Each structure stands twice: as structure tokens, then as C-alpha cells.
Amino acid sequence: xxxxxxxxxxxxxxxxxxxxxxxxxxxxxxxxxxxxxxxxxxxxxxxxxxxxxxxxxxxxxxxxxxxxxxxxxxxxxxxxxxxxxxxxxxxxxxxxxxxxxxxxxxxxxxxxxxxxxxxxxxxxxxxxxxxxxxxxxxxxxxxxxxxxxxxxxxxxxxxxxxxxxxxxxxxxxxxxxxxxxxxxxxxxxxxxxxxxxxxxxxxxxxxxxxxxxxxxxxxxxxxxxxxxxxxxxxxxxxxxxxxxxxxxxxxxxxxxxxxxxxxxxxxxxxxxxxxxxxxxxxxxxxxxxxxxxxxxxxxxxxxxxxxxxxxxxxx
Numbered sequence: 001x002x003x004x005x006x007x008x009x010x011x012x013x014x015x016x017x018x019x020x021x022x023x024x025x026x027x028x029x030x031x032x033x034x035x036x037x038x039x040x041x042x043x044x045x046x047x048x049x050x051x052x053x054x055x056x057x058x059x060x061x062x063x064x065x066x067x068x069x070x071x072x073x074x075x076x077x078x079x080x081x082x083x084x085x086x087x088x089x090x091x092x093x094x095x096x097x098x099x100x101x102x103x104x105x106x107x108x109x110x111x112x113x114x115x116x117x118x119x120x121x122x123x124x125x126x127x128x129x130x131x132x133x134x135x136x137x138x139x140x141x142x143x144x145x146x147x148x149x150x151x152x153x154x155x156x157x158x159x160x161x162x163x164x165x166x167x168x169x170x171x172x173x174x175x176x177x178x179x180x181x182x183x184x185x186x187x188x189x190x191x192x193x194x195x196x197x198x199x200x201x202x203x204x205x206x207x208x209x210x211x212x213x214x215x216x217x218x219x220x221x222x223x224x225x226x227x228x229x230x231x232x233x234x235x236x237x238x239x240x241x242x243x244x245x246x247x248x249x250x251x252x253x254x255x256x257x258x259x260x261x262x263x264x265x266x267x268x269x270x271x272x273x274x275x276x277x278x279x280x281x282x283x284x285x286x287x288x289x290x291x292x293x294x295x296x297x298x299x300x301x302x303x304x305x306x307x308x309x310x311x312x313x314x315x
Contacts, residue, residue, distance in 0.1 A: 022235070024237070024238075024239055024242040024297070025233035025235075025236045025246055027290060027293070028247070029230065029246045029250045029253075030250075030290065031294060032088070032247050032249075032250035033250040036250070036254040036257075037270035037283075038270065038284055038287065041270045043096065043100065043101075044273060045273050046059055046101075047104070057105060060100075060101035061098070064093065064094055064098035065097075066097070067093030067094035067097060067098070070089050070090035070093065071086070071087065071182070071185050073181075074184075074185070075182055080239075080240045081240060081243075081295060083180045083181040084180045084184050084240045085184075085243065085291065085295050087183065088184050088185070088188050088243065089291075090184075090185045091187070091188030091192075092188055094185065094189060095192055095193070099193070100129065100133075103130070103132045103136075104129040106129070106132050107128035107129040108128075112132055113128060114126065114128050114131075115127075115128075118205075125203070125210075130200055133196060133197070133200065134197065134200050136193070136197070137197050137201075140190070140194065140197065144190070148167065149167060151170040151173075152178075154178070157248075180244075183244070184243070184244055191247060191248045191251050192251060195252070198255070199258055210262050211263075215259070222255050222256050223256055225252060226249070229248070229252060230249055233249050243294075
């Protein structure tokens with residue numbers, strides 16, 4: 001019969017279960033969301049647990065090198081799913097290893113003091129490296145102009161501004177070949193960077209402050225935005241698009257957690273690895289397993305199902 005297909009093995013069936021909505025977007029969302037917490041854990045372990053500042057900086061440099069290697073491998077990969085995930089991990093390692101710890105080094109070198117909690121002077125509200133990070137807003141704004149005016153961009157965010165503000169710089173080149181590892185790595189770095197700065201300037205008492213009415217308004221809008229993006233993500237069929245959409249969605253949702261934690265609404269257990277070591281280890285192992293599953297997700301499951309349905313209809 002024309003409709004007959006080869007029976008899927010249990011492993012193929014398991015992988016294909018993650019290649020359709022809502023699991024495509026959900027898997028990407030969960031991985032990126034949890035990695036935001038693990039990033040805090042890794043930095044705290046490196047700064048407070050590992051011996052000596054020199055060892056910390058060597059480790060951070062090594063982490064950045066790992067990110068660079070992953071980016072190189074991803075940019076050479078012909079597998080779109082693998083390249084996209086390699087780009088995400090490359091961006092994560094590069095950001096944490098080379099970007100964040102460059103601010104740590106500068107804060108220590110310049111002897112910038114931590115900002116203490118106004119309600120409890122014994123607790124740190126904002127670490128010194130994040131105060132230094134605020135000075136990077138000009139670099140971020142200047143480099144974002146390239147992406148904003150780039151006629152080859154496929155980012156819905158930039159396309160919206162180009163379309164509504166008349167910022168198009170020409171017609172996209174149909175022959176332009178996109179490198180998904182590079183795109184995803186840059187997306188990861190810039191989205192994390194952008195929202196770090198949003199939170200830092202929002203927390204600054206000279207601008208708004210964590211208890212300012214506008215801050216509450218931003219929190220409310222962020223919740224609405226997160227739900228809107230999440231429900232859209234759950235309908236994605238294309239795996240790589242879901243991953244790239246899931247990255248900013250998860251980070252925007254994470255901002256809700258960050259602000260709520262700033263208000264001390266719950267215990268940020270990921271910032272206390274010494275007290276929750278077993279729990280954080282289990283979460284990290286879970287993310288690794290999920291990441292391995294995600295890389296092996298079939299790319300064109302919708303096309304396969306459509307062809308199967310068409311064959312059955314014409315049998």
C-alpha cells in the first residue's frame with residue numbers, strides 16, 4: 001500500500017515526540033530558563049568556593065575558550081538543529097566566561113564596592129561587577145545599530161522596527177546564507193546583556209529603585225509579555241525557529257523571577273549552592289540530558305507528517 005510506512009523504533013518515536021508542538025518550544029524554553037539559574041550558581045561557585053582569584057580568572061578564560069570552540073564547531077555544522085543548540089551553548093559560555101568575568105575583574109581592579117541591601121545592610125543587593133556592567137550600555141547601543149539596520153535580519157523584533165519606523169536599508173539578498181550557530185550565539189549574548197542592563201538601571205535608586213511604582217508596572221508588563229510569548233512558542237513547528245524564539249522568551253520570563261527574588265518573595269536557592277548542592281546537581285544533570293535530547297530532535301517532522309498524511313489520503 002502507498003500509505004504504508006516503516007514502523008518507527010521506540011527511540012525514533014521518543015525523539016519525534018519532541019519534534020512537534022508543544023514539546024519543541026517547551027523543551028527549548030525549559031533548557032534556557034533553567035540555564036539562567038545555573039549561570040548564577042556557576043558564578044557563585046567560581047567566586048566563593050574555588051580557591052584564589054587567579055584560579056577563578058583562569059577558569060573563566062577556559063570557559064570562554066570552550067564557548068569559542070563550540071561556536072567554531074557549530075558554524076561548520078550542516079545540521080541546523082545541532083548548529084542552533086551549539087550556538088546557544090557557545091553564547092552562554094562566552095558570556096559567562098569572558099564577558100561577565102571581565103566585569104568581575106574590572107570591579108576588583110577598580111575596588112568598586114558592592115551595593116548593600118537597604119533593608120538589611122549585611123546583605124548584598126547588587127554585586128560590584130554588575131555596577132561596572134552598567135557602563136557597557138553605550139557599547140551595546142552602538143553595536144545594536146548594526147542589527148537594527150541589517151537588511152538580512154530575520155529577527156521579528158528588528159523587523160517590527162524596520163517596518164514601522166521606515167528603517168529598511170534595502171531588499172534582503174535571496175542568496176544570503178544564514179549561519180545558525182553564529183546567529184544563536186549573538187542572540188543569546190545580546191538578549192542576556194540587554195535584560196541585565198534593564199534590571200540594573202531599574203534597580204538603581206537614582207533612576208527608579210526596586211520599589212518604585214514604575215518598577216511594579218514593568219513587572220506587570222513583563223508577566224503579560226512572558227505569557228504572550230510563551231503561548232506563541234507552544235505553537236511552533238519548526239525546531240530551529242522554536243529554539244531561537246525560546247531563548248528570548250525564557251530570558252524575559254526569567255526577569256519575572258529576578259524581580260520577584262529582588263523583592264524577597266522566595267528563596268533564590270540557585271544562589272546558595274552550598275545549601276542546595278544536591279538539588280542543583282540534579283537540575284544540572286537534567287539540563288544535560290534535555291540538551292542531548294534536544295540536539296537529536298528531528299528537524300522536519302512537520303513535513304514528514306504532512307507527507308505521510310498526503311500518502312494515506314491518496315492510497
